[in-house]
Every structure is written in structure tokens, then in C-alpha cells.
Amino acid sequence: MEKKVIATTSLAGCFGCHMSFLDIDERLLDLIELVEFNKSPIDDIKRFTKPVDIGIIEGGCANSENVEVLRYFRENCKILVSLGECAIMGGLPAMRNGISIDECLAEAYLNGPTVQLNKEKILPNDEEIPMLLDRVVPCHEVVKIDYFLPGCAPRADLIWDALVAIVTGKEMDLPYEVIKFD
């Protein structure tokens, strides 16, 4: 059987889902037998070098770069999986959604109690910096997502079982107690 190609990325997330991924521990060795990694922090490949079977997305979209990367993944991956709370619902970053972006920026760069050095009241506006979205959105509100793995972070066993299921094409065993949203 030809090895499936996997890519992963973390958008507006904390990399906790990737950490949880690494928690599959020695099964990583088994996984390497089944799949080949392409663009991913796991092997530090920065660009897609071939068509990918499974793209795993951690984190939602908080800025223009997140959106671009997500769209880039959608173009290059046959299957996209939203991994974890932030990708599925926006997560902690989405807590800013109840506050206007103006207020958020003013608090962070102008008025916050920890702002002491910014005497010239500079706001980050270099064109190299990604542009902030007015609200943080989950991945499926930007592109089509095929599967969702909930959790904060999803447990390693859940990630392992899901990957094995997708790779082998066998139905996944998902008992109620495995699906946790936090």
C-alpha cells in the first residue's frame, strides 16, 4: 500500500494539539510506517512539495495569514481535518469576539496597564504583519472541512484512532466518552 501523505499546521492555536499529537509516543514509529509527512512543523517542511492526502489544522483564523494558509491547505489536501477546540469553534482566541477589534488593539498597544514603552503610540501597521480579522472564525467558516476532532487538546488516542481510520479506510470506533469538548 502506498503511504498516505500528511500535512499539519497550527493557525490561531497554542500548538497544544500538536503536542497532543506527539503524545501518541512510540506509536509515531508505527505511524511513520503508514504515512509520510509533508508540510508540517513535525518535519519542518515549509512548502507543499506534492499533493497531500490528509491536512490537519490546529487553530482557527484570527488574521489574514491564517486564512491564506488555510486556503493553501485546502487547495493542496484531499481531506482536511479540524483538530481541537480552536479550529472547530475559535477557542480561546475567539474570546475577543465580544469586544470590537478597535478596543482590543487600543487595550493591547495604547491603554493597557502593561503598556509603558509605547510613548509614541505606535500601532502595528507594517505591511509584513498579517492583518487582523474583525473576529476570530473557526476553519469551517472559511473553507470546507471534512472531519472534526474535538477536544482541548484532543487526546492522543483520539488523534491516533482517527488517523488510522482515515489511512486504512476503516470506520472509527468513537465511544461517547472519547468525545470531549474540553
Add this chain to the structure above:
Amino acid sequence: MQDLVNKIVKRYQTDKTRLMDILLDIQNERGYLSHDDCSELSKKLKLSTAEVCETASFYHFFSCKEARYRIYLNNSITSEMAGRQLVAEAFEEACHTSFGETSEEGLFFLEHTSCIGMNDQEPAALINGIPFTQLTPFRVKELISGLKEGKSLEEAAYESFGDGNNAHDLIHSMVNNHIRKRGAILTNDYKPFDVIKNKLCKRSPEEIITIVEGSNIRGRGGAGFPTGLKWKFGRLTKAEHRVIICNADEGEPGTFKDRVLLTEFPELVFEGMVTAAFATGADIGVLYLRHEYKYLLNYLNHVLDNMRKKSLLGNEINGCKHFNFDIRIQLGAGAYICGEESALIESMEGKRGEPRDKPPFPVEKGYMGYPTIVNNVETLASVVKIINNGAAWFDSMGTSDSAGTKILSISGDCLFPGIYEVEWGTTINDVLSMAGAYDVQAIQVGGPSGMLLSKKGFDRTLSYSDLATGGSMIVFNHSRDLLRDVVLNFMDFFIEESCGSCSTCRIMPTVLKDKLLKILNGHGVKQDLEELVSWGKLLKISRCGLGQTAGNPILTSLSNFRSLYEDLIQQDKEFDTGFNLEKAVVESCNFVNRKPVFETKNLN
């Protein structure tokens, strides 16, 4: 400040279950509720400040903003149809403030509010609890400049009185009854208190229940539970006290029959409560009156006083041994959900109006833990007629599964909006023709929680087995945009009125509305329609009727007007989230003074 709180707390014997009344009185006397009031109250009532604040913040008409005139403009659909937008703008201009705010001098506070039960005379607003109906921009200007010049609100309101008891000295309101068709309940030949005086004590409570059961009357609030059975359950539960509650919290947009019944026939309603008390052995009676009908309070209390004087309430009613029963009026403070019986009971106990888990049902354990029978205003009014004329008389009207008559509140695009009492079994076609509704595109039966019917359904009949309804009927002609104007308005209503207890009802109406907006904005795909249906089903697991029906505006319009949706969705696309990156970054780029750039970088 402490004096006022002290005085009012004493008025209610430092009883924390009367928190609603205490808050209402403080607001009445001070004009608003301050945080200091709440913390002072919590000390006096031995509650935490959070407990006081959670009640105070739950209800729409409690306000922490100080203002001499509180203006609540109805935003129900018929109000919109009658030019609400222009009236709202006129208010903002005349008061020099915007909705949600207080004007500079602290004179006016403007706010939107859900249906205030004046659907047949919109646009309507409540100003310090006094209803002003059929408003126009001109009248708003006149009214506000009058108030600014120092004219009293009463003077402004008393330019003309409505029909019937609306002109009574204790009501003096411009509201109109618009009774267009009278039937068995709304007859003019009603002899007040005949049943209490001549029928009750001669029979046993069981006999009364048997008559009510035999008449096959079912609850008129909408759910349709057999009244006789409810009474029987209430009577069977052993307890020290039993409670009769008359539910006059009609909040379903489009219904206003209880307002008319309480204006014209309060004796009939109270007599029904006494009858229910006799049959079930209750000694505590409460009329839960929605805050929007506060203008009726003095008159209703006057009727109760008269009954007490004539020994029709109080101890040994009409000389009947061991029959002790009295009625007090509990005012609500603006919450649709309190029409749900267990939420209503929570509210009466001074808490947030959140529905209880069932069982136990109120008939087993309700107000203060006592068996409690909650009946609709119309149900109680009907019961008196049943005792007077017999079960068979009542059962002979209507259809085989729906006995008697139903009072309909008809509004919207028809020539003669108002109150119509019809026998069950009447078709929608008859309803429309009766009210002078022509060129009809759709009719909303049972309010937003009911269904939007298309022409195909106009031959259906009003009955518990076909179209069960609490009586709200809103007509829409072909000039109306059903999805943009009607369905969105109804969804906003549910989003506003959800108590927030169940996550389904707190979240799903917003999700469904967003999807509808996406479709209306041209980004809909076929999958969206399927998702509307399948996601809508999730609402069924909500605890109460509000949550369970909160998706109905979308679900019933989708099933009865599917082509309206189909016409809007993109046939050539399978997937479209409607996400627009260019729009999404505008706000932040403006704030940091930066020009958005979207070069498509070649990430490869």
C-alpha cells in the same frame, strides 16, 4: 436611599420571594434601580448581591438607567409593517438620543421591546407603562415636545380613550378592544358571579371537576392540556395549601386576547379562578399580569376589592364553609419566557424566569412547593360559562377533538384586525375572509412559535389535531418579503427572549439566523438548506416550549415556502462559506491606519 429600600422591604415583610414586587416598587418610586439598591436589598433580604442582580438583570423593564420618561417601542412584525422605522427615527430625533440610551437631561430613555400585545393598533409604545398606540412620526413629535414643555404624560395620553372599559376612570387608556366577533365567551349577557353565588356550594368539588372534564375543554394557552385533568391532579396531591395561578403573561407576538378579556370581563376571569379554587381546594390565588398590561392594574385591583366586599373572595366565600380563597396580582417585568408555567412560578418566587425541569410538574410541586394549577385567562373564563350552561353545551361546539370556542387575535395585512371568537373547526380561509384579508401570501398561525402557512394550507382547520393555536394570527400580503422581514424578525425575537438556560436555545437560533442571512446575502448552497433542517432538530431537546419552537420561523417557512429559499441559493456551487477576507480586515486596518494589501503570495 436606605430609607426607601427599608420602607419597601418592610412593605413585603422582608419576604425574599417577593423580590419582583420589591424591585418593581423601588423602580417605581426612584425611577430606576441602582447597584446600591441591589446591594442594600441583598443585605436586608439575606440574599447575595448576585442573587438580587440576576433577577434584576433578567427582566426587560428593570433598568439601571435614570430617566424621567421610559419609552419602549414595540418591535414586533406588525409594528414594522405599520411604519415602525419612521416612528423610531422620529423618537430619536425628538428625544435627541438613540435607542438603548438616555437623553442628555436624563429626560428620555429609549428602548426596543418585544410585542406589547397591541398588534391590532401598531406601532405602539409604552411610556412609563402607559400604552400609546397607532403612533406616527407627527404624533411622536407632538407628544415629545408636549412632554418637554411640561405637559404630564396623563394629559398627553388622554387625548382620546379607547372603546369599552378602556374609558373607565381607573384605566383611561387609548387602547381599543376591537372585538369584531363575539361567541360563547365574549357574550354581553354575562351575569357576574352567578356561578360563585348560586352554583358552586350546592355541588361538591368533584362534581365541578366532572363537569369541566365532561366539557372536554383544553388549555387555551396553546399547549392544550385537558383542564379537568389538570384540576384533578392538583386536587389529588396532598398538601397544606394549593395554588391557582391565572397566566396573563401572553407574550406570543400577535396575541392580545387576554388584554381584551381582562379589560372587558375581569369578573369572568376572577370567577373562573374562584371556581378552580373551589374544585381543587386551593386557598392561594395569583393573577400573573404581564408588565405590558400594568395600565390595567388599578382597575383589576378595584374589581378584586369589590369582590372582597361582597364576600366573593376571602374567608368562607359566599357563606360557603371552609371555602377560603383570595387573589393577588403579581406583575411581571417583561419576559416572554414567563408565559411558560414553571418559569412563571420561578418569577413569582422572586427569581429569574427560567423554566424548571419536569417532573415534578406544577400540579405536584409548584409555587413555594405547593400543588399549583396554572390556567390561561381564556380557559378560566370559559370554565365559568361551562358551569353555567353545562358540559354538553360546551362540548357541542367545535369539533370532535376540540370542544368550544377559541378567541383569535388577528392582525397584519387585513382590513379589520382585532378579536374574533370562533368555534374550533373554522378554516384559515374563513378566518381570512372574516378579517377582510385579501391578496394573502401567508398567515402566521400561533405566533412565531407556530407556523407560517402558505395558500396550500388555507383550507386547514383550527383544532388541536390540525392547527392548534393560542390564537395569534398574523396575515401577510404579497408585498411582504417573508424571509427578510418576517422570518428574521421572528428569529430576533427568540434570540432576545431565550432565558439562556439550555445551550441549544441560547445558541441555535443565532446559528440558524446567521445561516439564513448567509442565504439572503447570496452565499447559500443546497447543503445549507439541509443543515437548517437537521440542525433545527437539535432545538427539540431544549427544556421548554420556547426553546423547542425557536427554530419554527425558519423550519416552517422552509417547508411551506421552499421556493423562496431555493431561488436564493447558488445552484452551481456545492460549497460556499460566504467568508470575505477583504471585508474582515477593514476594521483593524482602519484602526491602525494601514492599507489592506492582498497580493496572492505564491506560497509554493
